[in-house]
Amino acid sequence: MIARLTPQDADFFRLESTTHPVHIGSLIVLDNTAGGEQLLDYQVLVDLVESRLPLVPRYRRKVREVPLSLGRPVWVDDSRFDITYHIRRSALPSPGNDDQLHELVARLGSRPLDPSRPLWEIYLIEGLAGGRCAIYTKSHAALVDGDAALEIGHVVADAAESPREIADDRWRPGREPSDTDLLLGALGHLVAQPASAVEVLREAGANAAGLIGTAGRTLDTVASAIRSAAGGAPDSPLNTRTCRQRRFASAVTDLDDYKRIHQHVGCTINDVVLAVLTGALRNWLMSRNKGMTESTVLRAVVPMSGYGTEPRAGRTLPSEITPLLIDLPVGEPSPVMRLSHIAHATADDGRQRHAVRARTLVHLAGFAPASLHAMSVRAASTFADHTFNVVITNAPGPQTAMYVGGARMLEMYPVSPLLRNQATSIGISSYDGRVCYGLNADREAMADIGVLAASVPESMEELLGACL
Template sequence: MTTRLTPQDTAFYRLESSSNPIHIGSLAIVRNTESGKPVLDYDRLVDVVEARLSLVPRYRHKVCEIPFALGRPVWVEDSAFDITFHVRHSALLSPGTDEQLHELVARLASRPLDPTRPLWEMYLIEGLSDERSAIFTKTHSALVDGDTALEIGHVILDSGASQRRTADDAWVAPHEPSEVELLAGALTHLATQPREAFEVVRDARAVTMMGAASKAVESVVSAVRAATTSTPDSPLNVKTSRDRCLDIVRTELDDYRKIRTKFDCSINDVILAVVTGALRNWLLSRGEALTESTTVRAVVPISVYVEGMDGDQPEPTSEVSSFLIDLPVGEPNPVMRLSHIAHAAEANCKHRRGVRARTLMHLAGFAPASLHAMSVRAASTFAGHTFNLVITNAPGPQLPMYICGARMLETYPVAPLLRNQAASIGITSYDGRVFYGLNADRDAMADIGVLAASVHESMEEMLGACV
């Protein structure tokens, strides 16, 4: 059975390049011993993932292009699907440090997924100190839409140490369509969709006409954009390399609640204010000249979930929202920074742009990875030259979750870098804490550790203003 990629899925699939892999990453740290014995091993993880693939059937599908580019690509079940190709085993030299883990995850995040196979990978990483293990998952953004397809991390987690039972998966390797069959199916589809057929012909004609002039046109467009954009200049916008670096931050949810109560704002406002203070300190550490009017423009998705960060499950909704917000990094007063952000967020919520996500009406348990994937998709609706940074913020449950009986201690999103974006900031709340995943280009932001340390400095500054 084949399913045609949606226009947005297709855009994400074709957006990827060797220096810009567009996959959503998720890093979970688990306590992997109970009564001195290991709880989670590779074979057990493979069994659980395989048993639950029926809940995310697209994870057995790969992308096939239509011959002669006659229409959008299609999802096709992989007849040679091999679970051990996708679920992999790695280890640090015990006792591995957090820094060594971050270096390994950064290298894994730097590698594009194999386009000839289903677009996801999962790694069990053993050898961490303090009897811990890690699971790093990366899934192409074209695969997770929050509507017909969720991120696999949503289905392998349980709310208790005992694994929930799922229905037996009777999957049988299907017949894969040949190129002739794909072409015939595309022609039949175009015959019933004249508008799409016109677009295929138009695009093909445009490619032919552009020819060698395409580079010149691209240069002109870039020059016009540079001359007309009002996006603040920032070291956050550079041509990216193929390599990434990663750092993480752990903070306490109660600290955000304290600040929210003091200044009568939302948890989301407080998080953005903390990030703004951290960006300010990082820019100053680089010797950047800041004035009171200096800003960093961010795309902030998931605004409709701000109350979910307060420790309860998010209220059901039918859309994921994104808006542009100018973070006042030039403002030295933390209270004024928070005030600016709260007013801007309130104004934007009245005119937000939404991306439909009907399945969110039925999400239960732990789904931040799916929400982060949707955040990136929502952010992509803005032209790349109109913002400096993407900040994704997805709430999680405030009760412990388990993977194969191993308690999850921490979870960090690893959001991709969009084109000419030197960094992305992903934030997830879980079990009384708020976790930051800072993914950055290794060449442009080798000082990502300074930004991570600045998050703590900014939080202390905000808490100091509460006294």
């Protein structure tokens, strides 16, 4: 099967570089014991993922460039698809701790995906203390759009210990096209749609790294529009040139605490999350001895989840993502006032942006956060890099236990890519009564990412004490 990449898919594919990987990651920690027996091993994971590939057909396709750049790249079936190439195993020196796990995830996340194969990898990480194991997934941002294509983690998790059965599609790869086939197909497309020639000419003379948005608008065009609406971002150590290597850290808090503040104050839970992060960022800046006044802010791109009207399994799944620019009042010393400022900002700004649709998510049960974070990164990329300081994605997850191959999921952390000149990216997912923060960061610019992670529960405790 051959399908042309959408303009935004093509933009993400071309943004990939050795120093700037743009894959969506997810780290899942599981309890891998039951009666003293190991539940999930490498072969079980391979069989499980292989059985779910019919739900994510793009995961068996690779990208081929069109000769002479006469059109956008295309998705084609990988004639030599080998699932064992994509699913790998690693182990920590037993008993491995969380810091060692985070270091491994950072190293794995620093490696670009192989562009000659389908753009994804899954790692089974064994050796964690307490009978735990972990699964780290990485999927290229071009691969997942949350609508026509979901993230693999969305369909691998189950709501019961026994994996659900999926009908075997008996997949066989289609014939892989030759360069001549791709060239003739592109010429035929140009003849049928002459307007596409304008796009081809523009791409031939433009720097691919400057293309943003589904209409192929240039970076300068978007920058001008955003600058006139919101102005440039404040100066911050969060904006700097980045290297290839990464660091990763995490934090976990109780969802009930957010609900208590939400009910007492009357704001949204997302407002509470942003207030907690604002307090954590304030503490981190103070640890760096950065001078602040009460008016000091950091500007965040915060893709917000909207909700459809079709319930699934007793809940309503997000049906759209709306990107917002929000000023986080890091200079404000009062946690209550920080929350108040944020609540007003989200209420005022929530009606000003167009939404990114997610029709598929509404109709397909599963573990939605992985696909939602992918959509959020896409939404955030519509802003020029000098107009914000940090990307914060927040995706609600199921509040009942989920399983992978019979092993119960304990925690899940998003590992969002760094956009250009962004020293860190923060992803949050709620799951089974917990709120999990994944902090992906540049290795050189954010050697103190652990300080920011440790500040999250401290900020939650401060806000809770001030509000209740």
